[in-house]
Amino acid sequence: MAGTVFAPPSAAHDPARPGGTGHEAGDPLVAARTAFFDGSGWTAHLSEPRPDRRLPDAQSELAQLLEAEYGLPSRAVPPGEGPAVDHRDKAVAGLRRAARLGVPLAPEALLAHREGDPRLMAVLTELWPQTVRWHGPRHAEEVLRAMLGESCDGPVAGHLLDLAVAAGLHPLTPVESASLARTTTHRAVRHSAWRYLLRLPGGPAHVPRPSEAGDAYERLLLAPPVPAFGPERQEPAGRLVAQSMLLGALDTPGQGMSGGLAVLLGGLGDRLAATEGISGVITVVTAGHEDLAADDRLAHERAPGHWVLRLPVDAPSAPAQVEMHRHRAALTWWAVRLLGAMPRPLDVLHVRYADDGSLALADAAERLGAALVFTATPDPHRGLAERHAACDVADPAAAEALRNDLHRVFLADRLVERADTVVGIPGRGGTRELVRHFPGLARLDEGRGPSAPPEGIAPYRPAPDEDDRRREALNRLYRDGTDPGALDPRDRDLPVLLCVGRLHPVKQQDLLVRSWLATGAHHTTTLVLIGGSPGTGTAVEDDIRRRIDTLLAPYPQAARRLALLPALPNTQVRRMQRALAQRTADACCWYVCPSAKEEFGIAVLEAMDAGLPVAGPRRGGVAHYLRDQVNGLLMDTSGQAGLMRGLRRIAATSVDDRRRYAAEGRKLVAERFSVTRMADELAAEYTALRTG
Numbered sequence: 296m297a298g299t300v301f302a303p304p305s306a307a308h309d310p311a312r313p314g315g316t317g318h319e320a321g322d323p324l325v326a327a328r329t330a331f332f333d334g335s336g337w338t339a340h341l342s343e344p345r346p347d348r349r350l351p352d353a354q355s356e357l358a359q360l361l362e363a364e365y366g367l368p369s370r371a372v373p374p375g376e377g378p379a380v381d382h383r384d385k386a387v388a389g390l391r392r393a394a395r396l397g398v399p400l401a402p403e404a405l406l407a408h409r410e411g412d413p414r415l416m417a418v419l420t421e422l423w424p425q426t427v428r429w430h431g432p433r434h435a436e437e438v439l440r441a442m443l444g445e446s447c448d449g450p451v452a453g454h455l456l457d458l459a460v461a462a463g464l465h466p467l468t469p470v471e472s473a474s475l476a477r478t479t480t481h482r483a484v485r486h487s488a489w490r491y492l493l494r495l496p497g498g499p500a501h502v503p504r505p506s507e508a509g510d511a512y513e514r515l516l517l518a519p520p521v522p523a524f525g526p527e528r529q530e531p532a533g534r535l536v537a538q539s540m541l542l543g544a545l546d547t548p549g550q551g552m553s554g555g556l557a558v559l560l561g562g563l564g565d566r567l568a569a570t571e572g573i574s575g576v577i578t579v580v581t582a583g584h585e586d587l588a589a590d591d592r593l594a595h596e597r598a599p600g601h602w603v604l605r606l607p608v609d610a611p612s613a614p615a616q617v618e619m620h621r622h623r624a625a626l627t628w629w630a631v632r633l634l635g636a637m638p639r640p641l642d643v644l645h646v647r648y649a650d651d652g653s654l655a656l657a658d659a660a661e662r663l664g665a666a667l668v669f670t671a672t673p674d675p676h677r678g679l680a681e682r683h684a685a686c687d688v689a690d691p692a693a694a695e696a697l698r699n700d701l702h703r704v705f706l707a708d709r710l711v712e713r714a715d716t717v718v719g720i721p722g723r724g725g726t727r728e729l730v731r732h733f734p735g736l737a738r739l740d741e742g743r744g745p746s747a748p749p750e751g752i753a754p755y756r757p758a759p760d761e762d763d764r765r766r767e768a769l770n771r772l773y774r775d776g777t778d779p780g781a782l783d784p785r786d787r788d789l790p791v792l793l794c795v796g797r798l799h800p801v802k803q804q805d806l807l808v809r810s811w812l813a814t815g816a817h818h819t820t821t822l823v824l825i826g827g828s829p830g831t832g833t834a835v836e837d838d839i840r841r842r843i844d845t846l847l848a849p850y851p852q853a854a855r856r857l858a859l860l861p862a863l864p865n866t867q868v869r870r871m872q873r874a875l876a877q878r879t880a881d882a883c884c885w886y887v888c889p890s891a892k893e894e895f896g897i898a899v900l901e902a903m904d905a906g907l908p909v910a911g912p913r914r915g916g917v918a919h920y921l922r923d924q925v926n927g928l929l930m931d932t933s934g935q936a937g938l939m940r941g942l943r944r945i946a947a948t949s950v951d952d953r954r955r956y957a958a959e960g961r962k963l964v965a966e967r968f969s970v971t972r973m974a975d976e977l978a979a980e981y982t983a984l985r986t987g
Contacts, residue, residue: 323358324680324704325731327365331395332734356380356694357683360701363388383412384698390418391705395712399429402438409442409451413620414702416454417651420461420623421709427462440466452479453487457624460491461658467491473501483621486609489516490628511587515607524594524602525637526575533574534642534981537604537634537665538564541581541626541652542616543797545603550828550862554797555897556647558865561597562753566974568600572982576601577641579630579656581622583612593633604633617699620651623658630659641665643981649674649707657713666984669714671707671745672894675700676732678914711735715984718977719747720895720916748976750895751968752904755869765874768867772823776855782821783855790820791875791884792945793907795868795898798827798839800891803932805842807889808857810938812846816946817853825868829861868898872905876957880950885910887945889932893917900968903927903960908953910945920967924952926959 359380364387380388386408393400405426408415427435436459443455443466452475459466467475469492476488492498508514526535540560544550548557564576578597582590582605594604606629608614608622634641644660645668646653653669660667683697711717711733719726719736726744730736736744758764776783792811796802804824811822824843827836840859847854863871875884886902888911893899896917902909909927911917923929928944931937948956 322680323361324676327361328732329734331365355684357680357697360384360388360697364391364701366392383415386411387415387418390415390422394418394421394705395708397425399425402426402430402435406438406442406455409454414698417620417623417654417702418705420458421654423458424462427464432462432464435462436464436466439464443467450481450484453481453484454624456484456487456491460494460624460628465495469495469498469501472498476502482609486513486516486625490625494628510584511591512584512607512609515587515591515593520632520636521593523636523638524596524604525577526600526639533572534978534984535575535577535637535639536567536573536643536645536981537577537579537641538645539579539647539653539656541579541606541613541619541656542648542650543613544586545578545580545597547828548797548862548865550797550826550832555895558752558901559750559895559897561865562970563751563974563977564601565598566753566970567978568598570974570978572978574600574639577604577634578602579604579606579634581606581608581613581626581652583608583610583614585611586613606630606633616648616650616652619655623651623655626652626655627658627662630656631662634659635663643668643984645670645977645981646710649703649710651706653710654706657710661713666715666981667710667713668716668718668980668984669710670720671711671717671729671733671736672720672916673728673732674892674894675703676707677728677892679704707733716980717745718980719745720750746976746980748980749968749973750897750900751970751973752897752900752964753970755866755873755904758870761870765870765877768871768874772858772871778858779854780858780860782823782858786821786856788879788882789856790882791878792816792820792822792887792942793825793872793875793884793902794823794887794889795825795902796888796890797862798832798836800835800839802826803889803891803938805839805846806932806935806938807887808843808846810889810935810942811857812850812853813935814939814942814946816942817850817856819946821856821858823858823860825860825871826862827859869901869905872902872907876906880953883908883950883953885945885953887942888912888917889930889938890915891932900964903957904964906957906961908948908956909960910941920963921960925956926963927956 363380363385390408400422405419405422408419411419439455439459443452456467456472472488472492472495476485476492479485479488489502492502502517505514505517508517538560540556543554543557545557545561548554560578564578567573568576578601580603586605587607592605593607594602597603606626609625610618610622614622641663642665644656644665646656647670649672657667679700683693683700717736717739719729726747730744739745772782773784773787774781776786794804794807796804798804804826808822811817811820827840831837832840843859847857872886878884884907886899886907886909888896888899888909890912892915893912894916896911899909899911899917899921903926909921910930911921911927912932913929914933918929921927921929928941928948930941930944932941
């Protein structure tokens with residue numbers, strides 16, 4: 296896929312045609328994208344919406360934005376009109392269409408948008424390399440130099456220098472860029488100038504000494520590259536693979552933005568490093584000022600052959616996904632600088648999120664000559680139309696959320712286009728849903744789409760004194776009902792509902808509490824939630840805690856029967872699950888996943904592996920392995936009514952069925968979802984790639 300225009304699929308593989316994979320009736324996003332990539336009018340693909348779906352009408356903000364972005368390529372002007380679609384939306388839509396069609400704009404035309412918002416700058420950054428190739432580096436360099444003279448000290452100067460670095464251009468001399476770095480009042484511009492100087496012939500002599508830096512981040516930026524790490528050249532032949540996890544921290548799943556992916560990549564990296572054909576694995580994470588103050592190492596070996604590489608970011612901690620665009624150029628620079636300093640070149644770089652951070656690493660992979668692998672998921676595509684059907688144009692937050700979702704759809708398209716290999720996470724029906732949302736993927740495997748290596752979990756390894764530790768874990772859990780993180784000892788014989796995950800609106804722990812109270816389940820069960828940073832958490836975590844406290848305030852008895860524990864190390868979570876699974880039939884434990892969406896659900900698999908019966912969301916990736924009334928229960932988690940029905944079904948499940956679900960779930964994980972199988976299949980994908 297890399298190096299080719301994201302061309303329309305053939306009619307034989309058209310998801311909207313008979314014999315294709317089909318698409319959700321009435322979904323305007325699917326209709327617009329399918330029609331765009333096969334070149335037909337998109338309204339022809341928009342069938343009558345089902346009565347149970349809330350979809351936008353033709354005059355809604357979403358409909359107008361879709362028309363502006365996916366209007367037929369033959370139209371010179373985006374057709375979307377009206378108050379919802381202003382000149383900025385039209386500019387973004389037009390540039391996205393140019394990127395998807397591979398249209399190289401002239402440097403002057405492209406850089407006319409240099410003072411746009413972050414979404415516009417992201418598209419500009421994507422189009423820039425092709426513009427330089429088509430119109431020549433000399434002309435692009437001249438245009439950059441002229442515009443840098445106009446920009447003086449503004450933030451735009453930093454963006455222009457970042458574009459120069461991206462294309463290897465030299466619009467400013469070392470003296471000129473050093474002067475800009477000294478005189479600018481913008482920290483980000485100063486950093487852009489230093490990055491430019493450090494890659495400019497003769498430039499390093501003009502940067503300050505590390506001892507003159509104002510903080511740890513600047514010291515690292517100005518210092519020579521860190522000592523090399525990673526496998527030596529003389530080690531056995533095999534691919535050197537990097538995998539990314541730029542959101543959250545690898546070793547603290549359940550805190551902040553760290554979730555199941557941290558558990559997955561930790562175990563996968565350890566296993567991959569010991570897999571035939573792989574010489575080493577590097578998990579790439581981010582480290583902000585607070586992280587660097589606590590530990591200034593940029594690389595360390597987590598397990599034999601598995602290194603963790605920390606890319607510094609100029610922020611207090613790892614940035615949230617919506618802030619990642621601010622760090623794209625710097626992340627690319629750091630990745631090239633640090634990965635390029637290894638004893639042997641990187642072969643493969645695997646990214647998993649559709650965001651600006653993944654595109655930063657895609658840029659780095661290209662500069663390093665490494666193959667790019669992208670795991671594509673229908674996120675945020677799935678349900679986007681329903682989420683924004685009632686978007687109020689007068690609500691700035693709603694309008695911003697809609698545009699951020701459409702921005703991520705574009706980023707996902709770019710990653711699909713640029714990847715050497717795309718893999719998917721299967722849903723119900725394999726990867727057919729993925730092909731519905733990415734029509735270009737219908738070219739693969741006779742319309743079936745990309746491969747979908749199974750995700751998996753590492754085996755649980757009991758401690759020598761495992762039984763004692765399990766008893767201790769239960770005793771801590773039931774130590775005191777007045778403690779928000781514990782349960783009343785008198786309720787030890789009640790059934791338990793267990794939920795593990797980071798505290799976040801998409802995980803819907805507050806909706807679970809609301810439904811638990813509304814069904815009266817607090818009279819007959821206890822509820823244990825595990826997740827969130829200890830002490831003062833992020834603003835998002837604190838908001839979820841406040842919501843739960845507000846819900847419990849009128850129910851003092853329920854408050855004693857709900858324990859909200861901060862995130863625990865993965866080994867402790869899995870030990871707790873096993874301890875709860877061993878209890879009597881009357882004091883049984885269910886694992887409940889109330890998430891609005893789960894692309895896969897590592898915590899669900901871990902609960903199955905522990906022998907717990909599981910109830911999970913009907914929508915998303917969980918439903919491709921959790922079969923209703925076969926190895927668990929599927930719930931409608933789109934709102935309180937559906938979740939209440941799910942809790943009632945749990946309560947009505949017989950002992951025999953509960954035991955059957957638990958046994959079937961454990962068998963499923965053992966047969967299909969081991970980290971060893973995942974590592975083997977990914978290693979085969981990696982070794983099949985051409986690199987260098």
